[in-house]
Amino acid sequence: MPKRYDAVVIGAGPAGLMAAKTLAENGFAVALLERKQSIARIRRADGGAIGINEYLYDRLVLFNAHHKKFCFPVDGFSVPYDGPYANIYGFQMYSPGKKRILFGDWEEAKRRGDEVRVGISISKEALLSGLLEDCRCGGVEVFPGINLTDIRKIRDSVLVNGDGQLFEGSFVIAADGVNSRTVRLLGLNTGRKFKGTYRYLTWMLKGAVPVDPGSFNFMVTEKGTYALYDTYEQGVYHVSAFNSDPAADLNESLHDLVYKDKTYAPWFAGCARTEIINCVSNILSPIEVPFKDNVLIIGDAAWIMEFSNMAALCNGWKAGNAVTLALMDRKYNKEGVKSYLEWWKNNFYSPYGRFEFGPMGGGGTILQSYLSSEELDYLASLIDKPLPATMNFFTLFNTLGSAYAELFPRIYDERPEVMDKLFALRNRFDEIGESIRRAGFPNL
């Protein structure tokens, strides 16, 4: 006989934990299933950051260090966080020859600190541990080490099979991430547009890397595309290679940067590699109505790519409350959770669901196959004043796009051959996108 609950939550990341916690606080019986044994331990590469004090998806996060809380004034809830943290002041982009595009005034950052931060790097383990503790105190039954093997609707409830253990709930909240098995088992991936398989490899380094403290850096070298950022722990850096081509050797790519690159390898001299983390993300178009057979799909499981910790927490909070209302109203159907579905459509799907990052998000050497290192240096050096600081990637893309749009006449004048190459790249966006799709492995 399956164990019976008001709701079963699949996946104990920020979205799932927040949903389970909210439902338990509202007085309902909840089972939380997670395939990892050590729930809070992070085994997947992650930016480890949370944007604060600026809008993202039309919502805000404030951080109150005194009360040890993240506050979400748009939606009206807060999340406890008593882990370590460090300020983030914005992005910086480096060309092969170390020319830099700055987002944010880094002298100001040094002087004014907290006042001008746009994010903080956190310990995601501390965030998840805090939420897990709240779940357990609230009476959530937590089941670690459970792989989802089957899910089906039977009469008015959903039956979840996890490695042979059966769980039954009036509703299921699926929060199992960007490559969600729940979504796949429900057959919902077949209606989504597949855009590629993106792979990330991150080395954790200990030492002293000469980047601005609190900077989130993107680097384009002759051999690859990388992200480099410091963490909440002083002297600990993450450096990641990413590529949408599964044939690319990410380990070799990181070796190229850290040990061989004539411009950047000196930065890492004396660094010790302490850990390797990685992840694989299948990029699929978002789900317009993330509900089927009494399963409500939230967070990355219903989105295009990796959302953000902030949006995951908002999704979990809203889903927990929407399912609460459905249970109170005894509406065990789509109508019951319409408060979530409308909120999702109005705040996420409609305004942001069709945003195309373009093939440049694939990293690797796409940009380098069109432009030489010298040309990339030239393009980076054209932006000689800092652009506004942001952690919002929509703003980042738009700001950078408009900055270059203004520079086009100058580029056309000074370097017409570079302008031709930029046009060629632009004209081949669809073709590049198609080759990324073809190289990937859709989990339909």
Next chain:
Amino acid sequence: MVTIDTAKCTGCGGCIDLCPVIAISMISDVVIVDNKICTECGICVKVCPVRAPQKTDT
């Protein structure tokens, strides 16, 4: 058959998610291939950023 080099595997779960026949699962935080289900398509081998899955002849 396909085996996982547990010394290399970081437990990110990418192969579990992308396996077309759901032959891979996480048991006690270790990734395990069920070779009764596995069709040796090789996607896990290609997709793993640290090259932990390996095809071997038996």
